[in-house]
Amino acid sequence: MGLGLKTFGLLLWTVALSVVGITLFTKGFLLNRLEVPIKSSCEESPIEGGGAGKEDGEAQKKGCWTNRHFKKAIILIVDALRYDFATYNASLGPEDALPFQNKLPVLHELLTTRTQSSALFKFLADPPTTTMQRLKGLTTGSLPTFIDVSSNFASSEVMEDNIIQQLAGLDRKVVFMGDDTWTGLYPKQFHKVFPFPSFNVKDLHTVDNGVIEHLVPEMEEEEGEWDVLIAHFLGVDHVGHRFGPYHPTMGEKLTQMDGVIRSVMSKLTDDTVLFVMGDHGMTRTGDHGGDSTDEVGAALFIYSPAKLLQGALQQQEGQAVSQIDFVPTLSLLLGLPIPFSNLGMVIPELFLAFSTNKQTNNSPGHTDWARNITGVEALRINAFQIKKYLDVYARLGEDLPKDVVSKLQKQLAEIDNVYQTVINGKVSTDNAFAALKRAKEGYIKYISEVKEMCRKVWAKFDMVSMVCGISVLCLACIASVCITMQSHDRRVVYNLEKQLSGIAVGIGLGFILGIVSEICTNGTITTSSLAPFMLPCLGSFIGYTTSAWSYKSSKQTYKLPELWRTLKKQPVDWIVATMLVVWNACGLGANSFLINEDAITAFLLQSLMWSLLLAANFNRQSAPSKEQTQKRARAEKSFDIGRYITRPSLLLLFVVVVFSFCIRLSMFFRACREEQWWCETPHFLKSLSTVKGGHKNARYFFAAACMALIPVSLRLFMSKTGNMDGVTPTVLNVKYALPVAAVCTSLYWAMQALPQRVLDNLPAWEQVILPRVVYVIIFSSFVSIVWKPLCLLLQIDRSYYGPDRTLQNGGRDRQLSKLYNQVKGRGGTLPPKNGNPAKEDWDVDNKRIPAVYGLATVYSAASLVVTVTCSQLVALLLGDGLAPAVLLLLTQMGLFLEFHAAVKRTQVRKEGLSQEASTTVLSQVPWPVVVGWGLMTSQYFFYTGHQAAIPTIRFESAFTGFYGDFDNNLVPAVLIGLNTFASQVLFTASLPLLLVWPFCRGKWMDRKLAAGHHGNQEVLDELQKGEFVLHEHPVEYRLNSLRLYSMFFIFNIIKLGGTMVTAGYLRNHLMVWNIFAPRYVFEGVSFLVVCLTMLLSYLLMMRVDDTLAGWVGKLRDYCKTQ
Amino acid sequence: MRMRNLANLCLLRATALLSLWLLSTLSSCSLLQKPTVFLRYFCVAYGAVQLHVSVDVQKKNNATNAGAVSGRPVKGWKISSFVKGFLFFLLSILSFHVIAVLYGAPLQEDTEETFSWALLMATLTALPCWCMLGSRLETWVAVVLNRPESEIESFLQTTVLCTVVGAWLGAFPIPLDWDRPWQVWPIPCSVGALLGHTGGLVLSAIQAKRHRLDTTRKMV
Ligand SMILES: [Zn+2]
């Protein structure tokens, strides 16, 4: 096994450990509710003795558990219909009203003219307020858990008992039209479906127009063709996502909805009830997903031409019902069994007349009495259905507290006794009414208490699993710290194999032990078993440490006090960097820091950069002696501005200032969180078609220029270093394909700027062809870089190539160094295109030797191609507004690399290091630099228009190159993931640049330094060879790669650990589902993305090195045969 | 002789600073209510204190011909060197302003606040350098970056670094959601800088005292 593979193995092991940690923690934190597979049936009433509806009811009114009130129902779901969209404010004139205000006057008219037949409620949704979650709640009546959010794309059939299934089971015909999420949830239950694609948020009208086309005709179908008609409109939601509620389009859309409601209303018959509702609200930016008041508060409007309300509803402003209350209400109104897992409560106003009869309490009329009995009966059925569910659930799952459950059940029994006495006429008529009222209140209390208890329990966490997850993550962190520290020492390579086998043995033993212990204690292996996960982790860690320790102790190093001494010796920037990392992790515990995390990350990065500058100038310069100062002072009497401003430290200062400016500029690309009330969404995040007039052109051409600059600068860079001279797939790719990709991307953006109507009328293939071309080019670019990673050109003149110039043995190094020197002497730019170059140019010692172009930058060229390819992909997905941000990101990356290289080269020069030591120094990336890289990653997560909040995910990126009709969820998930974690992918893929950059860049520093510090001539020669030195020191190269990667890993793991600990610790915090849990989810996914990219880029760099070794070997063989 | 002076000087300045602060709290323009007005008056007053003390120091330096710090003998106050120093002082205000914006201060709004803070920072860091080292920017930078050689250098380094670190730490309470009136830019950073500066003064007073004790012990 090669050294590269061994180091990769160690890396893989730490990654695997952390993945197990994340899994365990997630399992404990994002807990799922048990799904009870039992279904309610019509014959089995939850009340003993209660069968079907009352005997005395008219025949056609007979329902399942009780009499039905209506025969048919129409349910209009207006997606994201917020409560204040439905209210009417008479004091506002048409001019003053905001685009969403007073746009549904039909509701107001009905509420004022038909008080007995209409009611408007605030419809409180349970978070997460995503459409699929809400549809599940609306049909099953059960409470959601956080984990369901992530399954929003894996639309799958609802297995829990629900009202649609009940309808289908009783042969009631359900006709559905609208959002096709429904057909995913209920694939077989509908009698007739008219589904329309829901995912394309850009499309404002397809769904609505389709529904409108079918709605009234379906209603007019003859009797018996439908019993329940569901229509789901998406336009309001999509207008919200695209333009926000304050845009005039929202007014138009709501007016259209008003028309729809009117047309439905005019066709309603007396036996039909109409529901108009929103599944959730929207924030002021038009998004949803969280639990803010605006997102949770939807509207529910109920109307029937017949009498709907039993007593007049006291129309209080904003009277609220819970969203899950819809299920039992609809069930009993239509005479259906309530779905088994329902926890909602019937809306009492629709069944009871109590509230109006306060004055006439003592002499209730006969009809009122009977009606109230029916109403309380409904509540009673509801309560007993919940009791039954609770009994079954408590038997299946262990999470409900037993004592609370039994207390609640006893409470219900007492209330039922009161009710029984009323029914059986055992109380006097005077008290009967009061007793009935007490029974009613008792049932309501019972139902709400059960709901509260379940809410609390299902938001409960599996602490053991969470703690296990965090401890496994700690193991991973400690292991990578050990790996980082041990790779200082070359001798560790002899120990690596032992460490790896220790790990393997540990995993094996742990796994066997885990399974055995699980079987012994439990008898089975369940999904909640911890031992088979924990023990292999622990075992491998022990295996690693024992083998690493045996090596350490034999060398007698790394005792604790010594460790402390080395810590104390660290320079300022090291301490500052560590402090910043710790601060960054601790800051995750305060919600106000999380809300402002974007600005804080930029602040920390600025601080780090300035402290790096300070450290670069701080300790290194010993104070100038008196003589020196005087001499310098005298020399500077003649003030030479040119010399003054090109002083090394001033150059560094200049780089840092430009870097700082980049950070500040990038802050203009941030998206707004819902909590950042002061924030204004920047222009760049709005879609180009909404930008007006001249700004549109300016923004477009600016974006296109930024996009063009990326491949052009790569081409310039590579031709300057001589990497463009060969004819390999990679070179051709950089020369032609990547610019073409940039052009395609720009054209695609131009197309996106067209008005929506024009764009929609284009044939489908025209809408997707351009991005697809880019995808193909990018894919081929990756393939070519893996296939032929070297961008070299070898020129050999056979006739002059003597056997004394073989490239072997000891002569090798000098030889290749000369090779490089020669190329360098020629500027490395001139490929001798056909024809012989002048002889003098080629002769060194009057003998011809092979010339190699681009050898000095062989590693960085490959890595840069990867970086640029990734950045083009990412820019396409981020969209035209953020193209400048991508360019800014690359600029900042380049400046940082140059700064790092300059500091390294200064160090080598000034300290006059030996050849060997200089290689080591150049290839060791210091911790503060890695921290800077990590902070830049976080910075550009925020400043490419993202926030760690679910409403800010940019779902529209899934349509670049696709129509929106996905067969599976993989493609949209990958595209949205790449958009969201663009910065993570880019920075991690470019990680190898940190290692190789000092070898051939930062030369501007050399020139300035040359005057003062001559340095070791041999070292200077060595430096001329550039990155080829790395090939000559394979052990250094691999160990330092491992070190770099595991340091980056440590940075990320500390951040992830911070989010885990805070999310776990603050699990009962008010903001947990709004701020801390999403932060953890984002960080977790980001961490996984980083790990995956890290492993891939590590493999790629190993591949480059292997190919280079093969190439050098071939060259040597070739020379031998001459 | 000079050492004791330095210690006294530090304590004197610290007292001046605290009394200025106290005075402003009692008067109508406290830092909380009118930060910009307070900072402007404060800078003028504290600048005057510094100038007075440093003219004193400068005289003594001339008397003992200890102008080696700046590399050449200082011969009183020349107009040209004063102008140069003043320009550097203005430059330092400007650069503090730019740095504040780079660190995230608003670009277009709150310019007056940012400027007042920059003025304060320059008064607390650049002005002492100007007063005690003469008007060469080079020396100012060198004193901050190199290992100090004399008490004055160490004094300047300590106070400058403490001021900067104080201002930096001051930024952290700004985003917290305590909804206090003082959590508004530039108040926390100004308070941080002032506290840091005071801390630096006290620290260098202690240093100077200790140093003096050491040297007297050696002489004995
Ligand atoms: Zn929705």
Ligand SMILES: [Zn+2]
């Ligand atoms: Zn939506």
